[in-house]
Amino acid sequence: MKTTDIPAEFEKMRSLEDDEVRDAVLSLLEDPAFVKIVKGIIKGVPIWVHKLYTKRFKTVNSFQIGMICPFLTRILKKATTGFTNDFSALPDGREDFIYLSNHRDIVLDSAYLDYILLILRGQKSVEIGIGNNLLIHPWIETLVRLNRSFVVNRSATAAELLESSKQLSRYIRFIIEEKKSPVWLAQREGRAKDSDDRTQKSVLKMLAMSGPDDMTLSEKLQSLHICPLTISYEYDPCDWLKAAEFQLKRDNPDYVKSEQADLDNMKTGIFGFKGHLHYQVSAPIDQEIAALDSSVPRNQFLDQVAQIIDRHIFEGYRIYPCNRIALDMLRGDNAEADKYTPQQKEAFQTYLDGQLAKINIPNPDWDFLRERILTMYANPLINQKSASEV
Numbered sequence: 076m077k078t079t080d081i082p083a084e085f086e087k088m089r090s091l092e093d094d095e096v097r098d099a100v101l102s103l104l105e106d107p108a109f110v111k112i113v114k115g116i117i118k119g120v121p122i123w124v125h126k127l128y129t130k131r132f133k134t135v136n137s138f139q140i141g142m143i144c145p146f147l148t149r150i151l152k153k154a155t156t157g158f159t160n161d162f163s164a165l166p167d168g169r170e171d172f173i174y175l176s177n178h179r180d181i182v183l184d185s186a187y188l189d190y191i192l193l194i195l196r197g198q199k200s201v202e203i204g205i206g207n208n209l210l211i212h213p214w215i216e217t218l219v220r221l222n223r224s225f226v227v228n229r230s231a232t233a234a235e236l237l238e239s240s241k242q243l244s245r246y247i248r249f250i251i252e253e254k255k256s257p258v259w260l261a262q263r264e265g266r267a268k269d270s271d272d273r274t275q276k277s278v279l280k281m282l283a284m285s286g287p288d289d290m291t292l293s294e295k296l297q298s299l300h301i302c303p304l305t306i307s308y309e310y311d312p313c314d315w316l317k318a319a320e321f322q323l324k325r326d327n328p329d330y331v332k333s334e335q336a337d338l339d340n341m342k343t344g345i346f347g348f349k350g351h352l353h354y355q356v357s358a359p360i361d362q363e364i365a366a367l368d369s370s371v372p373r374n375q376f377l378d379q380v381a382q383i384i385d386r387h388i389f390e391g392y393r394i395y396p397c398n399r400i401a402l403d404m405l406r407g408d409n410a411e412a413d414k415y416t417p418q419q420k421e422a423f424q425t426y427l428d429g430q431l432a433k434i435n436i437p438n439p440d441w442d443f444l445r446e447r448i449l450t451m452y453a454n455p456l457i458n459q460k461s462a463s464e465v
Contacts (some may be wrong), residue, residue, distance in 0.1 A: 078094060082249070085242075085246050087226070090202050090203075090221075092135070096134060096135055096221065099220070100138065100221070103217055103218060109218070135221065136199075138221060139193060143222060144193060144194055147183075147186055147190050154346060154347060155351065156309070156351050158187070159352070159353045160195070160355070165358065166359070169300075171251045171255045172257050172300045172301070173247070173251065173258045173259075173282070173300060173302065174188060174201060175260050175261075175302065175303055176260075176262060177304075177305060177388050178261040178266045178272075178306075179306050179311065180313075180345070181209065181266070182341055182345055183344060184261070185259040199257060201256070201258055202223045202225055202258050203259045204225060204227045204247075204258070204260045205219055205224045205225070206229040207226050207230060208337075209341075210226065225246060228243070244281050244284035244285035245285045248285040248286060251300065260278065262278060262384065262385075262388070264277075268320065269321075269450050269454055270451045270455055272389075273381070274381040274385050275381075276374070276377045276378060279380055282296060291369055292373060302356055302358065303356075303357040303360065303388050304354065304356050305355040305357075305387070306354055307393035309349065309351040309397060310350040310426065312346075312347020313347065314451055314452075317451065318434065318444045318448050321443075321444075322444060351395065360380075363383050364383070385458075386462045389455075389462035392458070394455065396414070396420075398456040399414050399415050400415055400420050400423045401423070401450075405446070405450060
């Protein structure tokens with residue numbers, strides 16, 4: 076699609092199109108901050124080599140396949156022990172889905188979804204919702220918009236929030252209905268730091284703000300073809316950072332993460348050890364939404380839709396030995412011990428001690444910090460068990 080085909084109201088928030096790729100890439104290579112980062116990642120390669128290399132990037136897909144995917148491949152080799160996915164539930168011949176997922180990593184959640192779609196499945200990459208609070212440098216905004224990201228206004232005032240949400244909803248519907256392209260959205264604003272993944276009703280309210288006036292709430296949500304996506308990390312490289320933040324907020328309710336802390340989280344999440352990764356996609360929940368009683372109050376209806384999404388996400392978790400060990404350690408029993416070995420438990424205890432040792436905050440409450448990390452690893456198993464009991 077050409078930029079001239081996109082309504083002007085989306086100009087400041089939309090992702091970049093193919094006819095903007097060359098200028099965007101050149102602007103990145105002229106930004107000293109971006110050049111410094113590139114040199115740090117690809118040591119010893121002069122910037123003029125990158126300039127020559129990038130002349131071949133004439134579409135967003137070619138940029139992603141040529142620059143982003145090789146970077147992701149290197150991360151898989153250095154920071155994971157394996158990467159699997161199951162997209163078999165998706166209907167053939169269509170790509171106009173909203174992948175609504177749990178949120179583990181600021182950068183990689185959607186990046187590896189793109190990797191699966193582009194490299195492994197030969198399909199379109201997703202358009203990605205990203206908060207403007209993360210766009211702290213001009214080059215970051217250029218890079219993410221070049222990577223099919225659209226900007227979600229997290230800094231809107233209360234007076235601006237309603238119109239901002241309506242515009243976001245209209246843009247997402249434009250992607251699905253006009254561009255026939257997929258979208259990735261997190262099920263909530265920000266990561267669930269304790270891995271208790273719950274869909275925020277506000278996300279569904281936003282999605283339902285667009286569409287013809289004669290469509291019901293149920294029909295508006297059905298028409299967006301929501302596919303719950305479960306992202307499972309064996310190990311979360313940011314677990315110790317999240318635990319530290321829990322204590323900092325406990326001890327000081329006014330604590331706010333700095334921009335540098337956000338960057339530290341981003342860097343640790345990208346390059347830190349993750350163990351095995353798995354992406355599990357559910358079929359579109361259109362029919363499940365259609366089967367709900369639409370005569371109930373609006374909020375109750377949205378609660379029911381959120382519960383459907385949560386159940387699919389819980390059922391999609393890949394459960395690792397560390398999840399079972401953490402649950403036993405948290406509860407002080409051995410209920411899951413028949414599903415892991417003593418060697419695996421010893422390895423996880425060593426891992427846990429190593430992550431705790433990284434925490435450097437005033438007056439560390441080690442029992443609290445340990446409980447927070449154990450809870451992060453236990454919650455996926457707790458939630459999957461709860462879903463199986465429904």
